[in-house]
Amino acid sequence: MHRRLPLVLSTALSLALGALAAPTAASAASPASGSETGRALAERSRTYRATAPYLLHANAVKAGYVPDKYCVYDRTAGTGALGYPHFNHKLDGSTDPAKPTALFYEDDKRGGKRLVGVQWVVFDRDQDPTTTDDRPSLFGTPFKGPLKGNFPGQPLHYALHLWLWKKNPKGEFTTFNPAVTCLPGTTRPPNPAA
Numbered sequence: 256m257h258r259r260l261p262l263v264l265s266t267a268l269s270l271a272l273g274a275l276a277a278p279t280a281a282s283a284a285s286p287a288s289g290s291e292t293g294r295a296l297a298e299r300s301r302t303y304r305a306t307a308p309y310l311l312h313a314n315a316v317k318a319g320y321v322p323d324k325y326c327v328y329d330r331t332a333g334t335g336a337l338g339y340p341h342f343n344h345k346l347d348g349s350t351d352p353a354k355p356t357a358l359f360y361e362d363d364k365r366g367g368k369r370l371v372g373v374q375w376v377v378f379d380r381d382q383d384p385t386t387t388d389d390r391p392s393l394f395g396t397p398f399k400g401p402l403k404g405n406f407p408g409q410p411l412h413y414a415l416h417l418w419l420w421k422k423n424p425k426g427e428f429t430t431f432n433p434a435v436t437c438l439p440g441t442t443r444p445p446n447p448a449a
Contacts, residue, residue, distance in 0.1 A: 291395045292395070294395065295394040295395040295396075298352040298393055298394050299352070299394055299417075299419075301352040301353045302352045302353065302355070302373065302417065302419060303419065304353070305352070305353035305354070305355075306355070306358065306370065306373060306419065306420070309358055309370050310369075310370050310420070312360060312367060312368040312370075315341055315358050315360075315370070316341070318343070319343045319345060320341035320342065320343045320357070320358050321341060321342055321343070321344075322339055322340075322341045322360075322368075323339055323340045323341070323342075324339075325339070325441065325442055325443040326338060326339050326361075326362075326437035326438065326441040326442050327339070327340060327437070327442070327443070328431070328436075328437045328442060329430075329431040332431075334425065334431045334433055335423075335425070335431035335432045335433035335434070335435055335436075336361075336431060336432065336435040336436055336437050337359050337372070337416075337430075337431060337432070337435065338359040338360050338361040338371055338372070338432075338435050338437075339359065339360045339361070339368065340357050340358075340359055340374075341357060341358040341359070341360060342356060342357045343356060343357070344356070347376055347377075347378065348376075348377050348378060349375055349377075350375060350377060350391045350393060352393055352394075355373035355374055355375050355417075356374055356375050356376040357373065357374040357375075357376065358370060358372075358373055358374075359371050359372040359373065359374065359416075359435075361421070361435050361436070362438050362441070369420075369421075370420045371418065371420050371421035371432065371435055372416060372417060372418045372419060372420065372421065372423075372432065372435075373416070373417050373419055374414060374415065374416045374417070375391075375393060375398070375414065375415045376412050376413070376414050377391050377398060377412060377413045377414075378410050378411070378412045378413075379400065379401040379410065379411040379412055379413065382410055382411050383401075383411075384401050384403075384411055387400075387401065389413075390413055391413055391415075392415075393415055393417075394415075394417070394428075396415065396428050398413035398414055398415040399413065399414055399415065399430070400412060400413035400414060401413060402414055414430075415428065416428060416429065416430050418432050421434060421435065422434060
């Protein structure tokens with residue numbers, strides 16, 4: 256049996272997709288970017304549609320996105336947080352706008368989780384941090400990297416974050432979002448050996 260999204264979620268998705276269809280003043284003023292802008296908007300629309308079911312946290316877990324029990328924040332610069340990463344490692348290497356590798360959730364202050372962003376992870380083909388000839392892009396935006404692994408065993412990789420479901424005042428493709436916070440006691444304890 257197919258589950259329908261609640262009316263509030265359906266309405267939010269409709270509004271988001273409607274906003275995508277309207278060209279921005281910047282894109283209208285730049286005729287050279289017309290086809291690129293159109294492609295980026297189409298890719299973004301696919302991401303909205305594909306991730307809308309994950310507004311219900313249980314749907315993401317059921318689809319294979321494994322929740323991290325810790326909220327991740329920017330320990331170095333203190334410029335915000337990612338929230339709780341949920342990785343589906345079967346999607347490592349995906350550059351399909353409808354198949355992000357990770358989803359990011361924040362506490363909704365009612366004991367649940369609210370979807371705020373997504374991420375794609377593609378492993379560096381030659382594992383050489385000085386070459387970038389295999390850098391992927393989505394939404395007309397190149398992935399960041401090559402980056403060192405975030406956990407033991409993760410190879411050099413490229414990554415692209417998209418703050419699709421919560422505005423990031425630093426930019427929609429910026430890694431950390433200052434509008435996302437981690438509640439006290441929800442972050443990974445510091446590693447004393449580090």
